[in-house]
Amino acid sequence: MQGIFITVEGPEGAGKTTVLAEAATQLQNKGLDIVLTREPGGIRIAEQIRQVILNTENTEMDGRTEALLYAAARRQHLVEKVIPALDRGAIVLCDRFIDSSLAYQGFARGLGIQEVYAINQFATQGIMPDLTLYFDVDIELGLKRIEQNNKREINRLDLEAIDFHSRVKAGFENIIETFSDRIQRVDANKSFEEVCTEVMEKITQKLNEKGILV
Numbered sequence: 001m002q003g004i005f006i007t008v009e010g011p012e013g014a015g016k017t018t019v020l021a022e023a024a025t026q027l028q029n030k031g032l033d034i035v036l037t038r039e040p041g042g043i044r045i046a047e048q049i050r051q052v053i054l055n056t057e058n059t060e061m062d063g064r065t066e067a068l069l070y071a072a073a074r075r076q077h078l079v080e081k082v083i084p085a086l087d088r089g090a091i092v093l094c095d096r097f098i099d100s101s102l103a104y105q106g107f108a109r110g111l112g113i114q115e116v117y118a119i120n121q122f123a124t125q126g127i128m129p130d131l132t133l134y135f136d137v138d139i140e141l142g143l144k145r146i147e148q149n150n151k152r153e154i155n156r157l158d159l160e161a162i163d164f165h166s167r168v169k170a171g172f173e174n175i176i177e178t179f180s181d182r183i184q185r186v187d188a189n190k191s192f193e194e195v196c197t198e199v200m201e202k203i204t205q206k207l208n209e210k211g212i213l214v
């Protein structure tokens with residue numbers, strides 16, 4: 001695989017989707033081959049799995065079922081979209097990946113980070129991002145941002161209690177320590193412009209390291 005795989009992670013409303021779209025536009029304007037995608041989703045089957053996972057009516061969903069559905073969506077998305085893009089040398093920008101499973105299902109749901117990592121190893125066959133940007137936002141600020149965003153539908157995970165979202169954040173802190181070589185923190189409490197600048201600096205540095213001068 002010749003390409004570069006970059007993911008963004010963080011709690012709800014951290015600004016990942018908006019900032020990543022801006023980064024994709026800036027990089028495309030420099031003539032780079034960019035694939036902007038998301039999890040769960042990004043391709044037809046994974047979008048269908050997303051509907052099942054995030055449907056607010058599916059309140060009876062078991063935690064392990066949830067973890068397996070995320071891993072299944074991840075597998076299909078990798079095989080159909082991410083791996084072919086990396087093979088042709090593209091830069092893949094993906095909104096969430098395995099670290100969300102570790103933080104949400106492994107830590108916040110209490111299934112165990114190691115256990116969730118193991119099922120994801122089966123799904124990914126060890127494919128990991130070259131760089132992950134962790135959008136560090138205060139939980140209350142993130143939830144306020146999504147409340148104020150009329151365009152975004154509230155999903156089943158959004159409806160979890162504040163305690164759950166706090167555990168998600170604690171889970172991410174734990175994961176950052178474990179994968180400190182790969183994950184870099186971005187202060188997502190800052191303004192949109194400031195966050196975009198920091199994200200572009202970090203992506204540019206990674207591209208330069210990989211021999212892509214932008």
Ligand SMILES: Nc1ncnc2c1ncn2[C@@H]1O[C@H](COP(=O)(O)OP(=O)(O)OP(=O)(O)O)[C@@H](O)[C@H]1O
Nearest residue numbers: 012013014015016017018019145149190191192195
């Ligand atoms: N730095 C920022 N300051 C203020 N508002 C922001 C900032 N970044 C994004 N927003 C706004 O906050 C809302 C949530 O942003 P966005 O959807 O990008 O977050 P997200 O991290 O993808 O959330 P989720 O993962 O929960 O879907 C949007 O309305 C967006 O315009």
Ligand SMILES: Cc1cn([C@H]2C[C@H](O)[C@@H](COP(=O)(O)O)O2)c(=O)[nH]c1=O
Nearest residue numbers: 039040070096097100101104105157158
């Ligand atoms: C990949 C992944 C995601 N989640 C959660 C995180 C969010 O609550 C939703 C996705 O919604 P978004 O608006 O696209 O961020 O799913 C998760 O719990 N586990 C995962 O692996």
